Amino acid sequence: MAAQRKLRVAWFSALDFDGxxxxxxxxxxxxxxxxxxxxxxxxxxxxxxxxxxEFPTHHYLTAYKRHAECPFDLFFYQLEDCKCADFxxxxxxxxxxxxxxxxxxxxxxxxxxxxxxxxQETVAKFEAISKxxxxxxxxxxxxxxxxxxxxxxxxxxxxxxxxxxxxxQYRQSVKxxxxxxxxxxxxxxxxxxxxxxxxxxxxxxxxxxxxGSTGLEGRAHKVLEALAGFGTGVKxxxxxxxxxxxxxxxxxxxCEASQVEILEGRTPKRxxxxxxxxxxxxxxxxxxxxxxGPYLEISLANGVPCVVTDRVTDFAAADYLPEHLVMRVSPxxxxxxxxxxLLRAALSQEICIDxxxxxxxALETFDHRVVALELGQVFExxxxxxxxxxxxxxxxxxxxxxxxxxxxxxxxxTSSTISSANEVAAAFDPWQQVYQPVFKExxxx
Numbered sequence: 001m002a003a004q005r006k007l008r009v010a011w012f013s014a015l016d017f018d019g020x021x022x023x024x025x026x027x028x029x030x031x032x033x034x035x036x037x038x039x040x041x042x043x044x045x046x047x048x049x050x051x052x053x054e055f056p057t058h059h060y061l062t063a064y065k066r067h068a069e070c071p072f073d074l075f076f077y078q079l080e081d082c083k084c085a086d087f088x089x090x091x092x093x094x095x096x097x098x099x100x101x102x103x104x105x106x107x108x109x110x111x112x113x114x115x116x117x118x119x120q121e122t123v124a125k126f127e128a129i130s131k132x133x134x135x136x137x138x139x140x141x142x143x144x145x146x147x148x149x150x151x152x153x154x155x156x157x158x159x160x161x162x163x164x165x166x167x168x169q170y171r172q173s174v175k176x177x178x179x180x181x182x183x184x185x186x187x188x189x190x191x192x193x194x195x196x197x198x199x200x201x202x203x204x205x206x207x208x209x210x211x212g213s214t215g216l217e218g219r220a221h222k223v224l225e226a227l228a229g230f231g232t233g234v235k236x237x238x239x240x241x242x243x244x245x246x247x248x249x250x251x252x253x254x255c256e257a258s259q260v261e262i263l264e265g266r267t268p269k270r271x272x273x274x275x276x277x278x279x280x281x282x283x284x285x286x287x288x289x290x291x292x293g294p295y296l297e298i299s300l301a302n303g304v305p306c307v308v309t310d311r312v313t314d315f316a317a318a319d320y321l322p323e324h325l326v327m328r329v330s331p332x333x334x335x336x337x338x339x340x341x342l343l344r345a346a347l348s349q350e351i352c353i354d355x356x357x358x359x360x361x362a363l364e365t366f367d368h369r370v371v372a373l374e375l376g377q378v379f380e381x382x383x384x385x386x387x388x389x390x391x392x393x394x395x396x397x398x399x400x401x402x403x404x405x406x407x408x409x410x411x412x413x414t415s416s417t418i419s420s421a422n423e424v425a426a427a428f429d430p431w432q433q434v435y436q437p438v439f440k441e442x443x444x445x
Contacts, residue, residue, distance in 0.1 A: 006041040007383055010063060010072040012091060014084040015044065015052045020267055022241070024102040024162075024190075025078035025085065027268045027294060031191045035372035040379060043072075047087040060087045063095065074098060074379060074386050079152055081289060086111040092155050093117060096178055096393060098382065099156035100188065100375075104166035105147045105288045119151045123176050126396055147288065148173050157389050158382050159185040160375075163291050164320040178389060184382065188375060190294035191368035192301040195276070208343075209278045209304075211239040211266055211295050214247040217287030219309070219331065224255035226339035234343070236260045237274055271295050275302040280346060282307045282339075286331045300325070300362040303355035307342060325358050327351065 014023040016030050029044075033055065036042060043056040043066065051057045058066055063075075075097030077088050082103075089110045092099055109115060144150070153159060153174045161167035164187045177183045212218030220238075227236055236257070240248055242264040252260050263270070275281065281299040283292045283306055292308070299306050308321065310328040327346075329338045345351045364370075 006039065007073040007379060008041045008071070009036075009043070009379065010045055010067065010075045010095075010097070011042050012045045012060060012063075012076065012088050013078040014080075014082070015046050015048070015050075015057075017048070017050050017052065019269070020265065022267055023082060023084050024080045024294065025088075025100075028078060028100075028102075028162075028191060031193055031368040032372045032375065035369060036376055039376055045091075047084070060091055063091060067095070073383050076100070076379070078102065079149065081106045089152060090114055092152060093119060093122075096155050096157050096389065097386065098158040098160065098378065099152060100160040100162065101149065101153075101166055101170070102162045102190075102293070103289070103291065104149050104153075104161065104163070104169055106149050106152075107147070107289055109144055110151075114151070117151070119154060120176060122396075123154045123178060126178055126392070127180055146173075150174060150176075153177065156183065157386055158378060159183060160188045160378070161185070162188060162190045162293055166291075178393075179385075186378070188371060188378075189366050190297045191371035192294065192297045192362065192366040193368050194301055194363060206233060206235065207278050208234060208236045208280045208282060209239065209271075209274045209299075210236055210282045211271060212282070212284055213240065213290075214244045214251060217285060217290065219284035219286060219335065220248070220251055221255065222331075222335045222339065223282055223284060224251055224257040224260070225336035226343060227257040227259060228255050229340075230259060230343070234259055237263060237278075239263045239266050239270060239274060241266050268294050268298060271298050272302075275299050275304050278302070278304045280305050280307065280343075284309050284329065284331075297362065297366045300358055301366055303359035303362075305346070305353045305355065305358065307339065322361065325353065325361055327353070 011029070011033070013025040013029045014021065016023070016026040021027070033042065033044075033053075037055070043058065044052055045058050045060040045063050046052070047060060048057075049059055066072075075092075075095050077092045077097055077099045079085055079088050079092070079099055080102040090113050093114060148169065150173065153170055154177045157178055159167075159170060159174075161170065167185060167187045170185060174183075210220070210223055212220050212223065214220050223236070227234065236259060238248060238260055240262065245262060245264060248262050252258075252262070263274075275298050278299070281296075281304045283296045283299065285292050286309055296306065296308070305327065306325075307327045307329055310330040327342055329335055329342060342351070
C-alpha cells in the first residue's frame with residue numbers, strides 16, 4: 001500500500017533568522033516547525049527573502065503563484081500585535097485559513113493595503129447574506145470601530161488563541177465570519193521547551209526576575225516602589241528592550257530602588273536563561289493590549305513561583321491559572337504595599353509554593369511536544385472543511401474578478417465610441433487607467 005501523502009501547509013509567520021527575535025510567532029515557529037515537519041509538508045512564507053533553516057522559504061507575495069504550482073491543503077497564519085505581522089494581516093484576507101491569535105487587541109488599524117478592504121461586505125457576500133448583485137463601495141477607507149481584531153477574526157476559518165482571555169473575548173465579540181456560527185475556536189497555549197533536571201525548593205527569595213515594560217501597563221513603577229527599602233538580600237533582574245533603558249533608569253532613581261540590575265534584550269531565549277536560576281518571577285500586566293506570554297509560561301516551566309496581577313479584568317491571561325500555583329496582587333492604589341508584604345512573606349518563608357508542582361502543571365499544559373501534537377490534530381481534523389471553504393472562496397474570487405473587469409470596461413468606454421467587445425478591449429489601457437494611477441498614489445516609480 002502506498003504511503004499516505006502528507007498534508008501541505010502554507011505557514012505564514014515572522015521567523016527568527018538571527019536567533020534574537022522578540023516576535024511571538026517566530027518563537028512559536030522555532031519550537032514547533034521541527035516537530036510538525038515530521039508529519040506535514042510545510043513551506044514558509046514571510047516578509048523577507050531569506051531562507052529559514054532547511055525549510056522551503058518564500059516571500060509572502062509569491063504565495064498565490066506557489067499555490068497554483070503546487071496547491072496547499074491549508075493556510076496557517078500566526079497573528080500578533082507587531083509590525084512584523086502586518087503581512088499576515090494582509091494575506092489572511094486574500095486566502096482564508098487557520099489563524100493563531102497571539103494578540104486579539106491590536107494597537108493599529110494595520111497596513112495601508114487593508115484599509116480599503118470592505119471586509120464586512122465581503123464576508124457577508126461569501127455567506128450569501130448580501131444581495132447577489134451587490135458591490136462593495138470603492139474609494140472608502142475602513143477603519144476599525146474597536147481595537148479587537150474583528151476583521152482578522154472574520155476571515156479565520158479556524159481561530160486559535162494563545163491567551164484564554166482573548167479566546168473569551170472572541171466568543172463574545174465576533175458575530176460575522178466565513179463559517180458563521182460554525183467557526184471552531186480553541187485555546188492553544190504558548191509552547192515551552194523543557195530542559196533536564198527537576199525544580200528544587202530554595203530557601204527564601206534572593207533572585208527576582210521581571211520583564212515588564214516601562215509603561216503603565218507593565219506596572220514597573222509599582223514593582224520598584226515595592227522593592228524600595230529592602231536590603232541587600234534581594235536583587236531584581238529587569239529584562240527589557242534596549243530602547244527602554246533610559247526610562248527604566250529614571251524609574252529606578254525615582255523609586256530609590258538600588259538593588260536592580262537592568263538587562264537589555266527582552267527575548268524568550270534570554271528569559272529562559274534567567275528563569276533557570278530565579279527564586280521568584282514578577283509578571284504584572286494591566287492592559288487590554290499585549291500579554292504575559294510566553295514569558296509567564298517559561299517561568300512556570302522552570303518551576304519558578306510567580307506573582308501575577310489579580311483577576312480584576314476579563315483580559316488577563318493569568319486569571320485562568322490555578323489559584324494555588326501563583327501569588328496574586330491587585331492593581332491600583334495598594335498594589336505596591338501588597339507586593340512588598342508578599343515579598344517579605346516569601347523572604348521569611350511564610351509563603352511556600354511547591355516548585356515541582358508548578359513545573360508539573362507547566363509540563364502537562366505548555367510542553368512544546370504537546371502543543372505541536374494538538375496543532376497537528378487541528379490541521380488534520382479541519383482539512384476537509386477547509387477544502388470545501390476554499391472551493392467556495394475561489395468561486396467568490398472569480399465572481400469578483402469578472403465584476404471588476406465589467407466595471408473597468410464600462411468606465412473606460414462609452415456606447416458612442418465603442419460598439420463591440422473587441423473595441424472595448426482595444427480601448428482599455430490597463431497601465432494608463434489602472435496601474436499608473438495606483439503607482440502614483442503609492443509613490444512608486
